[in-house]
Amino acid sequence: MTADRTSADASSEGLRQRTNASQKAFADGADTSTSESGPQAPKDAGSRKGAVLGRTPGGRLFHVQETPDMISSIFRPDLPKTPLDYFTLFTLSVQLLLFCTLSRAHAQTFFMFYFAFWRISYNGGLGCLLVQQSKTQWLVRLVERSGWMDPKRCPRVCAWITQQLVTKMGKQYKVEVGGRALMQDMPIEYNTWLLFRSIVDTILLNDFTAYFFFGLSNLHGTRGLGMFLFVVRWAAGLLLIVFNIWVKVDAHRVVKDYAWYWGDCFFLCLQSLVFDGVYEVAPDPMYSIGYAGYYGLSLLTGSYTVLFVSLAAHASQLLFLVLFENPHMERVYGEKRPIAARVSHKHSGGAEAPPPPPESASPETIAHDLHHRLFRSDAVIFSHLDLMRATDFLLVVAFVYATVPLVLYNVGPRTALVLLCGNALGWRVYHTFGLGAALAAQSRNAWIVRHFLKFYPFADARDAVYEAFAQWKAIYNTSLVMVYASFAMLAYRCYTPVTEAWPAGTALLRHVLGVLLILLHVWSARSSYRVLGPFGWLYGDFFVAEYPRRLTYTGIYRFLNNPERTMGGAAFFGLALLSGSPLVTCAAILSTLSHWWFLSCVEGPHMRKLYGEEVRAESSVTKQMKQMARRNAFLFQNASQNGAVREVQDTLRRTQSHAKHTVDSFLAQQRPSVERLVGNTEALLIEQSDRLLHKRTGDEVRALDRTKYSVAPVASAHTHAARFHVGEAVSVRWTAPRNHSRRDWIGMYLVAAFDEAPSGRDAAGLLVTRVSSRGKWVGLAEQEWVGDQHAGAERGPLGTEGASDVNAAADQVEGVSVFRGARLPWRAGRYELRYHHDGGHDVLARSAPFDVYVERPRDPFSYSETYASLSQIVRFALADTPAPDAASAYRSDDPDDLTFWRTEQVQHIVAGIADAFDVDFSAEVVLADANVATLARNIVAAQQLMRHAPRVP
Numbered sequence: 037m038t039a040d041r042t043s044a045d046a047s048s049e050g051l052r053q054r055t056n057a058s059q060k061a062f063a064d065g066a067d068t069s070t071s072e073s074g075p076q077a078p079k080d081a082g083s084r085k086g087a088v089l090g091r092t093p094g095g096r097l098f099h100v101q102e103t104p105d106m107i108s109s110i111f112r113p114d115l116p117k118t119p120l121d122y123f124t125l126f127t128l129s130v131q132l133l134l135f136c137t138l139s140r141a142h143a144q145t146f147f148m149f150y151f152a153f154w155r156i157s158y159n160g161g162l163g164c165l166l167v168q169q170s171k172t173q174w175l176v177r178l179v180e181r182s183g184w185m186d187p188k189r190c191p192r193v194c195a196w197i198t199q200q201l202v203t204k205m206g207k208q209y210k211v212e213v214g215g216r217a218l219m220q221d222m223p224i225e226y227n228t229w230l231l232f233r234s235i236v237d238t239i240l241l242n243d244f245t246a247y248f249f250f251g252l253s254n255l256h257g258t259r260g261l262g263m264f265l266f267v268v269r270w271a272a273g274l275l276l277i278v279f280n281i282w283v284k285v286d287a288h289r290v291v292k293d294y295a296w297y298w299g300d301c302f303f304l305c306l307q308s309l310v311f312d313g314v315y316e317v318a319p320d321p322m323y324s325i326g327y328a329g330y331y332g333l334s335l336l337t338g339s340y341t342v343l344f345v346s347l348a349a350h351a352s353q354l355l356f357l358v359l360f361e362n363p364h365m366e367r368v369y370g371e372k373r374p375i376a377a378r379v380s381h382k383h384s385g386g387a388e389a390p391p392p393p394p395e396s397a398s399p400e401t402i403a404h405d406l407h408h409r410l411f412r413s414d415a416v417i418f419s420h421l422d423l424m425r426a427t428d429f430l431l432v433v434a435f436v437y438a439t440v441p442l443v444l445y446n447v448g449p450r451t452a453l454v455l456l457c458g459n460a461l462g463w464r465v466y467h468t469f470g471l472g473a474a475l476a477a478q479s480r481n482a483w484i485v486r487h488f489l490k491f492y493p494f495a496d497a498r499d500a501v502y503e504a505f506a507q508w509k510a511i512y513n514t515s516l517v518m519v520y521a522s523f524a525m526l527a528y529r530c531y532t533p534v535t536e537a538w539p540a541g542t543a544l545l546r547h548v549l550g551v552l553l554i555l556l557h558v559w560s561a562r563s564s565y566r567v568l569g570p571f572g573w574l575y576g577d578f579f580v581a582e583y584p585r586r587l588t589y590t591g592i593y594r595f596l597n598n599p600e601r602t603m604g605g606a607a608f609f610g611l612a613l614l615s616g617s618p619l620v621t622c623a624a625i626l627s628t629l630s631h632w633w634f635l636s637c638v639e640g641p642h643m644r645k646l647y648g649e650e651v652r653a654e655s656s657v658t659k660q661m662k663q664m665a666r667r668n669a670f671l672f673q674n675a676s677q678n679g680a681v682r683e684v685q686d687t688l689r690r691t692q693s694h695a696k697h698t699v700d701s702f703l704a705q706q707r708p709s710v711e712r713l714v715g716n717t718e719a720l721l722i723e724q725s726d727r728l729l730h731k732r733t734g735d736e737v738r739a740l741d742r743t744k745y746s747v748a749p750v751a752s753a754h755t756h757a758a759r760f761h762v763g764e765a766v767s768v769r770w771t772a773p774r775n776h777s778r779r780d781w782i783g784m785y786l787v788a789a790f791d792e793a794p795s796g797r798d799a800a801g802l803l804v805t806r807v808s809s810r811g812k813w814v815g816l817a818e819q820e821w822v823g824d825q826h827a828g829a830e831r832g833p834l835g836t837e838g839a840s841d842v843n844a845a846a847d848q849v850e851g852v853s854v855f856r857g858a859r860l861p862w863r864a865g866r867y868e869l870r871y872h873h874d875g876g877h878d879v880l881a882r883s884a885p886f887d888v889y890v891e892r893p894r895d896p897f898s899y900s901e902t903y904a905s906l907s908q909i910v911r912f913a914l915a916d917t918p919a920p921d922a923a924s925a926y927r928s929d930d931p932d933d934l935t936f937w938r939t940e941q942v943q944h945i946v947a948g949i950a951d952a953f954d955v956d957f958s959a960e961v962v963l964a965d966a967n968v969a970t971l972a973r974n975i976v977a978a979q980q981l982m983r984h985a986p987r988v989p
Contacts, residue, residue: 056791058343089306090449092225093173100226100305103293106237118203119196120234127242135160135249147250148345154243158965162239163360165232169301170364172822176302179228181827193727201230229302236297247333247349254339269335276332283326300368323357375942377935378405378966405964412492413960424474426510433514453619456529460623461521467515468630472638478578479642482982484508485579489978490956493964505579512574517766523608523623546613553610560603560682575639577646604631646942744848745881747782749872758886762864762948763912765856769815770881771848772872778817778834779826780873783809784855787866787885803879805870812861813854826875857916858940862947864890896979902953903972909948910934910968913941932968942964949986955979 088098110121117125131150135143168174184191185197202209258266288296290313294305314321330346413420421428444455477483488500488507534543563574571580605628611623673798676688749758750767760766768782789807815821816834834840840851861867869883893901914934936942942959949971955978965971 057201067553076132090226090303091225092308093302095308096223098223100294101209101222103230103233104204104206105238106240106671110237110241116203118200118234120200120238121204124238124241127238128224128245131245131249135253143249143253144341147253148247150340151243151246151250151345151349154239155349155352158239158243159356161235163356165365166298166301167360168599170360170367172827173225173302174822174827175232176225176228177822177827179224185224186226196229197227200234201227204230204234205774221305225302229297229299232302233293233297242413247330250345251333251337251339251342254337256338256343269338273332273335276328280326280329280332283314283321283328287322287326289313290315292890293973300363301364303369320357320361323353343797356402372937374935374937375939376963376966378933379935409493409495409964412964422440422491424484424504424507424511426507426514429511430514433518444856453529454527456522457619457623460519460526461626463515463518463522464627464630467519468634471512471515472634475575475578476638476641479638479645485958485981489961489981491958491960494974497974498981500978501981505574505576507575508579519627520607523627524611526623527611527615527617527620530615530620532616533639543616546616550610550613553606553613557603557605557607557610560606564599579644601632601635604628606634608750636839644989674902737873737880740873740880741773742880744771744773744846745776745871747869747881749869749886750852758884759886760861760886761908761912762888762890762951763860763915763944764907765854765915766860768814768853768855768869768883769850770853771843771850771981772816772871772880774842774847776816777874778820779815781813781815781821781858781875782853782882783870783872784848784859784861785809785812785870786861786863787868803882805872805877805879811857812855814859818853855945861888862944864888864951890948892952896953896977896983899972899976902976903969905952906949906972906975907968910945911954913948916941930967932970934966934968936963936966949975953979955982 086100090098092098104115109115110117110124133148134146138146165175165330179185182193185195230604264558270570290311294300299305319326325348327350331343334343413423414420415425421432423429423432428670444451446454466959474484478485485501485504487785488494488504489497492500492503494500494503553732568645571577577875605624608624608627609621611625697955747762747768747770751757751759752764752916754764766784770782772780783805785805785807814836817826818836819833820826834849835851836854840849842849865888866885866889868885869882870879872878891905893905895901915937939959942962946957947958949962953975956974957974961974962971965974
């Protein structure tokens with residue numbers, strides 16, 4: 037029913053000390069602006085030796101007061117009650133009254149929905165609040181911003197909260213320390229937690245009581261199963277309930293109220309917690325065995341309704357664990373570990389030499405490289421599937437053909453025929469158009485090789501060619517076999533047995549011709565394979581340029597330029613004749629036509645590009661046919677002079693002309709309507725974008741003095757001008773009136789994006805930004821923004837790290853905000869800055885355009901130039917390293933080795949490589965290499981492969 041305060045790995049660690057992790061968690065996240073001299077201990081620290089110290093996110097230390105027991109504070113009549121306590125007692129009394137007065141059927145329905153309400157309030161309501169509090173201190177920010185604990189800003193609310201907390205905590209909270217009440221001396225994080233704790237008590241007690249009465253309303257007797265089973269059911273149910281009580285009590289003994297009520301979302305308790313007892317019995321006991329009582333009550337009642345409701349409630353609690361508890365524990369207590377670290381003890385020699393061989397590397401480096409060599413996004417069940425890998429392709433095919441027959445085992449004959457026809461046509465479409473498109477892209481720009489270069493690491497980038505070809509061979513051969521197998525199964529299903537005598541009719545002729553066509557197809561394929569060999573049969577010349585190849589016209593190619601064009605469909609028509617089915621005949625025609633498309637649009641252009649004039653224009657058979665036609669041309673000339681032939685030609689000519697005129701007239705009539713439709717659609721889209729992006733502020737914006745607003749980039753320390761390398765932090769100097777909105781923000785935009793956008797001015801001529809900033813923005817009150825929502829107060833620092841000053845003479849504020857990391861555009865181009873008003877898109881100032889550049893090597897095949905350019909990209913991408921104590925554990929003797937702490941760092945390097953070298957690597961490849969020199973060599977090798985340049989030794 038309550039929160040579990042273990043981490044995901046607590047069960048594997050056994051006894052666990054939490055002090056060091058607790059101190060470290062908030063030491064990293066402490067707000068250093070709170071105190072320049074660091075956190076200060078409470079004034080009475082020396083007099084409270086046995087007290088537990090707490091620490092706020094801002095670094096303030098305080099004594100954690102002992103909190104009262106929930107049951108005693110609410111149910112003991114001699115203790116004072118808070119308004120929330122009275123509300124809790126009232127709701128519990130109402131439940132008891134309704135249980136006693138409602139009929140059994142009505143009680144079952146009411147308490148089921150009433151329990152669902154409180155369970156949703158717990159898992160959904162408290163879950164959302166705790167997620168926001170854990171990530172952004174949302175509850176504490178809300179109390180601070182609203183002034184609920186400030187007697188000057190909200191005296192009535194503050195008085196109510198004070199009465200609530202003093203009543204709950206007892207006389208100790210009235211004791212004055214240094215002239216101030218203890219409550220006022222406690223940090224706002226602690227008081228907010230106490231208030232939140234009272235709300236949790238209300239939800240927990242109502243949730244438990246509603247479930248208890250729901251179970252009682254569904255209580256049944258033996259249900260005709262005999263007294264023995266009834267006794268066993270009750271004994272097991274009571275045992276589970278007693279076990280559940282022990283789990284809760286022992287868990288509370290370990291974690292205390294602090295963790296029971298998620299205190300570490302608000303502050304850290306600097307004490308040691310030893311996770312023994314129930315925490316050694318099961319992982320996450322408060323979420324697993326801590327709900328055994330649900331199933332105990334289900335056994336007592338003997339009701340499936342109670343069982344299913346219990347399962348749903350337990351499932352919602354497990355979602356609470358997955359969506360809030362585990363991520364929160366990782367944020368607070370998780371050790372900072374890099375997502376990839378290549379640590380070695382050998383110097384690589386920098387840009388002058390390639391990295392040392394793996395044999396000379398340290399064990400850490402060998403483990404890193406071996407891991408990424410053995411595991412390359414391998415498929416696990418159906419995750420990481422890549423249909424360009426033969427193993428994954430065959431896995432999907434095997435799964436489909438293993439499961440579909442089980443689902444459709446009892447279909448009718450017509451449905452089975454439709455499925456077989458769809459299966460045959462589907463394989464033909466995939467084989468011809470799917471693989472054909474991939475092969476055409478491979479011919480144009482080595483698309484298949486690029487795919488493997490992008491997603492899979494290789495010791496040598498040239499190995500991607502052989503890997504791509506190996507995968508292609510398996511996929512193409514599988515697809516080819518499935519094309520013929522699926523067509524044969526369709527023909528077999530459509531085969532009509534011959535009932536008449538064989539010599540009579542055309543049955544015998546059909547079978548003879550069908551077998552002959554199949555044999556002709558087999559002979560043609562074998563003859564082609566003998567000439568082409570495996571390299572040509574599997575289209576190796578689309579992949580491997582080094583393989584010796586020569587265009588020869590021997591064997592069957594002596595007579596035919598491309599036997600597949602004339603004989604490639606013989607087997608399909610042979611099967612159609614054998615089956616005697618019009619459906620199979622249509623499928624054969626479609627299959628042959630699609631294969632002709634493949635030969636004309638994929639294979640033919642590649643052959644002409646690769647072999648040029650070596651490709652023979654006419655085959656021997658074609659030449660002989662043309663010579664015969666020339667010798668007998670007089671016969672066709674005489675026929676053309678015949679009147680009937682001329683009349684047919686004239687009729688065809690007139691029909692063609694009339695059809696062309698009709699189509700042209702129709703298009704001319706419909707063109708204005710289409711243009712109007714396009715114009716109206718464009719206007720509607722612009723209107724909708726205005727509603728989404730632009731928040732009108734009317735006279736308020738027009739009344740502002742825009743001369744007091746300005747924004748401009750500060751010159752780069754490297755170029756001494758407004759010209760920045762990709763990834764380099766961009767400092768922005770801005771000015772605004774002293775009464776400006778704290779929700780003002782500055783965005784950075786690609787200038788070219790405004791050329792493609794609609795007009796950027798509203799009806800009054802004011803500049804409005806209608807292009808998304810794509811996350812490239814900073815707020816003036818940077819610390820007051822949580823995501824894209826402003827959650828600040830009316831006071832506090834402006835600019836990045838409070839870099840702002842007040843110019844009293846000009847009645848202006850001047851400050852500096854810094855774009856860095858994910859706020860930067862990781863793409864070279866010409867950009868401008870825009871100062872926006874009050875969280876909207878009305879532009880009050882804009883900067884002159886400035887350049888973001890990337891150093892592109894003059895010689896793309898030069899290793900040294902590539903290394904130098906890549907080093908700059910990596911340096912800026914890894915600029916935001918973690919604390920030195922965490923990074924020192926992964927420091928390498930090789931300066932080229934890389935350690936990545938966040939996926940954003942890897943994505944920035946990927947974007948920089950694509951921009952500087954036109955090489956598309958995935959994040960997995962960069963993580964696997966994790967070395968500047970290795971990445972540089974792979975970039976050079978990839979460019980050599982893509983541009984077919986000679987190799988650099």
